[in-house]
Amino acid sequence: MRVGELSRRSGVPIPTIKYYLREGLLAPGVAVASNQADYGEEHLRRLLLVRALIDVGGVSVAGAREVVGALTAYADDPLELLGVAQSSVAPRHQPDRATPEWLAARGRVTELVAERGWLVEAWSPEMDQVADALAAGGSLGVPELSEKLGEYADTAASLAAVEVGMVLARPDPAARMELVVLGTVLGEALFSALRMLAHQHESKRQLELGKPGPGIAQ
Amino acid sequence: MRVGELSRRSGVPIPTIKYYLREGLLAPGVAVASNQADYGEEHLRRLLLVRALIDVGGVSVAGAREVVGALTAYADDPLELLGVAQSSVAPRHQPDRATPEWLAARGRVTELVAERGWLVEAWSPEMDQVADALAAGGSLGVPELSEKLGEYADTAASLAAVEVGMVLARPDPAARMELVVLGTVLGEALFSALRMLAHQHESKRQLELGKPGPGIAQ
Structure with missing residues (x-):
């Protein structure tokens, strides 16, 4: 199909499609004339x-x-693909991690993971991100996040x-890999x-429960 | 305290503090000289x-x-404040919501909310965001998200x-309001x-479970 049809079927405006092509988010179509390319169903799918x-x-x-690159690069490695998908939704900034509060929070995360026997790498960036949230809570007078860590983890x-x-229920490996990405992000x-x-x-x-009922005198 | 101490105690560099002051994220300090201002504990807290x-x-x-503006503007209205805090963490882009698939997904969300008797406004932007995820899943061949909607909601x-x-356990109303914001974002x-x-x-x-154990012949 031509770019116009790709746009119509995907609902993505043509200039945006061209931008994605330039940025390498979408593979080039097959050139059919000096200024025309042909796109297939896999382009539509990738665009969506x-x-x-x-x-x-x-x-x-x-x-x-x-993420798009990882789908190809890690086609046989769901754990690597999961890592890339996860880091794509993580916040871009990084708080100060050299404070005693942060290190204490990080220790708490190591304990949690050990207690539960979670099979995660010790260097997972998500361990640091859990500590970021706990340390920020601690420095802002919100010990509740730490206190309820067990409930959050459950x-x-x-x-x-x-x-x-949900992912492992799919019999086809390629379809599974796509769900690793889509499940992480859309989920x-x-x-x-x-x-x-x-x-x-x-x-x-809970606010209603806290209010006096209609039968209670002022 | 002077801006240097504010920087030291918060761990935020002075140029960043000045940027936040210009952007209105932090109230000005009390001027003590032509080019000097004094900051209090509430500035430190707001900065954190x-x-x-x-x-x-x-x-x-x-x-x-x-969010900072809403903490003042909605000091007595936790639901309004919750709305602002929630929208601050929501994605900025908005997908196409005029498709039949989206409208069907949106109907599914209305049903879910009705079935569970959830007390939410019919115009909540989060209802649309749930539909965004379901519709994107549907158009990408991921019906699993819709199928597992009940588990997600549970x-x-x-x-x-x-x-x-956690919020309502705090006795002080101002401290509660702060936790509405921090709980939404840090949580x-x-x-x-x-x-x-x-x-x-x-x-x-689950991948280990699927592999043949060491005792099983090739």
Whole structure:
């Protein structure tokens, strides 16, 4: 198909498609004339993937390029691919990690992982990110995050079990690998929005419970 | 204290503090000389909050300014404040919402909320964001997200119950409001990193289970 049809079928404007081509997020089409190229179904699919990463997952263009590259580079290595997909949704900045508070928080994370027997590499950047959140909470007078770390970990573990099960239920290895990426990014966006809805519900519910009922005198 | 001490105690470089002052993320200090200002403990605290939002939560400078403004503007309205905090961590882009697939996904979200009796406004942007993830999943051949929507919602509900309980356990209303913001942003970062660690663990664990054991002949 021509770029116009690719645009129509994907809902992505032609200038954006050209931008993705220049940025290497989309492989070039087959040249059919000096200024015309032909695109296949795999281009459409890749375009939809890139859009989902960027629009729904909030991944940057640079992050999406890394993920797209990793899908090819790590076609046989789900753990490497998972690492790239995970780092694409992680925040870009990095707080100060040389403080005693941060090191204490990092120690707490090592303990948590050991207690639960989680099979993770000691150098996983996510261990540091957990410590970032705990240390920021600590320095801002929010010890609650540390106190409830076990509950956070329980919830994360039960969600991860569902999601990894979802991936492994696919019989085709290539389809599995795609779900490693999409599950990480779209699953994150899905869960995050549901958590916020659930917060609204719980806030209203628990605030209502705290109010005096209609039968109580002033 | 002078800006140098504010910098030392917060770990934030002086040029960054000046940038936050210009951008309105931090209130001006009290002028003590033509080119000198004095800052108090509340400046230090606000600075740490801004840093946590930006570095740990991945919130943009513009988003952090909105949250900081909302802490004052909605000091008595936890639900409004929650809305601002939630939108500060949401992705900036917006996918196409005029497709039949999106509208079907949005209907599915309305059903979910109704089935569970969740007390949320029909116009909550998070309802649309859930639909964004489901519709992107659908168009990319990932019906799993829709199929497991109930499990995602269960997990989100149990995390939200812990987090809202955490906020309401604080007796002081101002301290509660701060935790609405910090819980939303830092809690998101904390959970997200834990989910990724749990993914690594579950992937290794479930992949190991699938392999033939050492006692099995080739």
